[in-house]
Amino acid sequence: MKIVVGQGSCGIAAGAAKVYDGLNNNLDKSKATLTFSGCVGMCYLEPIVDIYDDDKMTRLVRVSENDVDNICKFAQTKDYSLIENITISKDDEEFLTKQTRIALRKCGIINPEEIDDYIQSDGYTAIEKVLTTMSPEDVIETIKTSGLAGRGGAGFPTWFKWNAARQSQGDEKYLICNADEGDPGAFMDRAVIESDPHNLIEGMIIGAYAIGAKHAVVYVRAEYPLAIKRLQKAIDQATEKGFLGKNICGTEFSCDMKIKAGAGAFVCGEETALIESLEGQRGMPRLKPPFPAQSGYWNKPSNINNVETFANVTWIINNGGEAFAAMGTENSKGTKVFALTGKIKRGGLVEIPMGKTLRDVIYDIGGGIRDNKEFKAVQLGGPSGGCIPAELIDTVIDYKSLGATGAIMGSGGMVVMDESTCMVSMAKFFLDFTAKESCGKCVHCRIGTKRMLEILERITTGKGQENDIELLEELCFAIKDGALCGLGQTAPNPVLTTIKYFRNEYEAHINDKKCPACECAEMLTYSIDKELCKGCTLCAINCPVKAINGSVKTAHEINSEICIKCGKCKEVCKFSAVKLS
Amino acid sequence: MSSKNGIDLSLIQDMVEEYKDIKGSLITILQKTQEVYDYLPEEAIKYISEKTSIPCSEIMGVATFYTQFRFQPVGKYMVMLCQGTACHVNGSKKIMKTINEYLGISDGETTEDGLFSLKCVACLGCCSLSPVMMINDKTYGSLTPEKTREILRQLKEEN
Known part of the structure; x- marks a missing residue:
């Protein structure tokens, strides 16, 4: 028998470490082995313990220290009635069975701190295949066939970036992974690194081979201490086993990898700002062109992709580009991971093929709205994204359809809101965020977001003026046109979408001095x-x-x-x- | 090698020597310095400037850009309250008010007894447990005003 305790950051916060310690002290180790995994993404059921006995897996949920005794007794007796009350229900099982997992396929299943666990589940077979049977051009062609697009938010074709970096002249090139997951409400990348770091490493080595880079860097945000710890451990193990460093898998190809911890700045998710930060500077975006593919880190050709993008690469190599492209819609291929949170019954990580609808995710997988309240809107893409109202719940999830609503696919934050959420206050929340995080380099973003925030402040405190909505819109378009980087250009999105779909709420605040959701304290x-x-x-x-x-x-x-x-x-x-x- | 304010610079001597000639290491040096002192003392910044030949003004420019860096000593317990979207939607404002009232400090302040500091931070990535706060690397989730007061009370009692 094998007992696996899920230990991602949120599992630990929910008490998984105490459960693990309790089992470690009390379990009869001759009856069962004890180990841990990362996060399976059923965050609302944490702490989770999986028991493997012969071919059967029993998942225990919301386990507390008080259940340790019974689990230990179960290991002795195999009497299922002992753990019946904490065994996962059929309904909750659907949260996972209705998903299609590629990027997350090993998350919560293998032990992230044991490279052998990863190898035994077909790990490091893709890199071997690539290095021994494929040319860099073959790899780029396979990625092109797959239709993989950047999962960080912009959705730019991955093969195109790889090819541009490959074509750039120069001996010294860099491959960079953007793990500066700054979008408040998104935690997919953290989960991937904490739960399956070797998959990221392997995907990155393949990318490095494709563009011809000998050095790889992962830029991880400082708020993720556990992710940094596990990734470093994985890098050390991979180096020891010959999957990183000189002559990988006994071939001519060499590549090293290091971690750079971010220091807390949302704008560093923008690729040129990230490069500035990697170089030890203030993370202020550079003017493009030149693009990083021509002149990036230390002015050398560089390629930057997001964690989830790399997490798909090994699967694509092993299963073929066609298999990946078979999923999804005409313009968006493969799967996408969302961090489903907010006023939802079942919150956690959801990976679905492109082409499903918001309803599939929110109702079918997420179980609908908590506390029997009305679904009002869903926010996608964080501070760069927008709010999609209840009437558009059947919107298809692909880059084009989501873009048409005024929101964006984004990196995967999906925050569900009910009738008690004030949409003006929501817009103010995001503007407050972008105004604080604006690096200050360009006037439109620095002053524009500040002015917008001031207007939203007065609207939500009952001091709104007659033309405020029009003024907000004017500022929105000016900032979209005038800002230097993606942070500024997309900062107006939360305001524009809430005005578009919830104009009546703005008007109620301004004209009637009322907050229909009863959230804005000054007006209650x-x-x-x-x-x-x-x-x-x-x-x-x-x-x-x-x-x-x-x-x-x-x-x-x-x-x-x-x-x-x-x-x-x-x-x-x-x-x-x-x-x- | 103790300075007049009791900052023992020998604690970062080896680290600065190790990184000073590796280009692009300023942020790493500052992070490691903060790990030692819990903040960035003026003396340490001057020392780093001397060793790396990066002007103090530039170091401050970098340090003040990032939210991670602090320039004042902090309390024994660093309460980091998550300001992510999910926490916002699930009532982090109430938790903020509870902490403000219970400890008598606002964002960025430290209690007079030097026990608690409060800092509002960007998303901690534990959105399913929102609202969330982190105290010295330990995450507390599904907070209510009562639960928050209880956690703080227990920490107070331990001292």
């Missing part, structure tokens, strides 16, 4: 429902400004003149008697 009025109030006095005791009057066992009242709208009364009320309007 608190009151107590006399029917529901039991007169427990808890709200009155907790009110910091003594705005609540009433005696014991009689309905209380809020004096709106004194009320500072802090929400304390609503928070403490046990009878849900405090209402917002």
Whole structure:
């Protein structure tokens, strides 16, 4: 018997490390071996423990320290009734069975810190095939056939970038992996690195061979300490086994790999800013052209791809470009990984073939909206993307269809919102982010986002002015046209899409000084429902400004003149008697 | 090699020697310096400037660009509150208010007893557990105001 505890960052945060330690101390090791894996992507069920016995796998979910005893007893007796209450339900199993996994195919299954686990699951066979039977041009041709496009957000054809870097003159070339996953609400890349780092490494070596690079660099954001630790371990193991370094797989090809930890700047996800940062400078974008393929890292030809892009490469080499291209739509091939979060029942990592609809992901896989609330919108692509409203839920997931809504495919953040989310506040949230993260190099982005944020601030605090929507739109188009890099050019998207689909909410804020979602604190009025109030006095005791009057066992009242709208009364009320309007 | 403010520069001496001639290493040097002191002391920046021949102004230019770097000592517990989209949608504002009230500090401040510092950070990537905060590399998820107060209270009690 083998017991595997899922230990990705979120698993650990949910308590997986305690479960692992408990099992490690109490499990009879003659009955079962204990090991761990990364993250299988069913984040809402963490901590997850998989038990393999003969050919049968039993998945235990939401495991706590208190379950350790029973799992240990189960290892002795194989009595399934002991673990019945924590065994995954049929419904929850569908979260995975309805997916098609390529980039994530080994995540949560193998031990990310053991190279032998990876090798035993056909790992490092693609690189051997490439180095012994394919020319760099063959590799590029295979990637071209597959139709693989950059998964970082822009969706640029991968083969084209590889080919451009290959064609560039120069002995010294660099292959760079962009793992600066800065989009708030996205964690696909973290999961891939934490759960299957060798797949990334192998994909990168293949890329390096294709463009003719001898040096590879992974730029990982500093907020991912576990990913950095596991990737470094994997690089060391791969080097030791001869998959990295001099004469890889006994061939003439050599390539080394190192990690550079980012230091916290969203703009470094832009490729030229990332290069500046790699060189130890402020991460400010360069003017293009020259493109990195001609002059990148240390002014040498460089190719930059995202983690998920590389994670598809080994599968494509092993299964052929045609097999990958067989999935998806005419303009978007293969699969895409999404980080499904927000007000969703089942949140986690979802990998589906292009061509599925948003409904498939949100309802079929994600199980719909939490707490029986109404689905309102889904945000794709983070600060560069947009909000797609409920009426467009049947939109097909491919680059073209999503682009047509005003949103973008993006790197894969998919945040679901319900009726209680204010769309103006959402737009302000993203503008606040981009304004803070703007590097300041170009005027349109630096000052434009600031001005937009100011307008959104006043709209959400009840001080909106008559022409604010038009002014916002004017600024949006000016920034789109005038900004130097992708951060600025896409920064207006969250505002433009919310104006497009939720103009009435903007108007309610500006004209009626009302927030329809009851989120913008300054515009709310608190009151107590006399029917529901039991007169427990808890709200009155907790009110910091003594705005609540009433005696014991009689309905209380809020004096709106004194009320500072802090929400304390609503928070403490046990009878849900405090209402917002 | 202790400076007048009690900064022991010998702690970073070997590291700076190792990296000073590798081009493009400034950010790495600053990260490793912060690992030692928990922030970037002025003396350390001057020392790095001297050794690498990079002007202090340029080092500060780089250091202030990135959110990771701090220029003041921080508390024993660094509370990093996630400001990601999922956390925003799931109520990180309330958690922020709870921490503000319970500890009496705002973003970027440290409590008088030097125990807690609060910093709002970009997405920590644990979106399914939102709202989330990280205290000294340990992640706490599915926060409610009550749970947040309990976590902070326990840490307080440990001291």
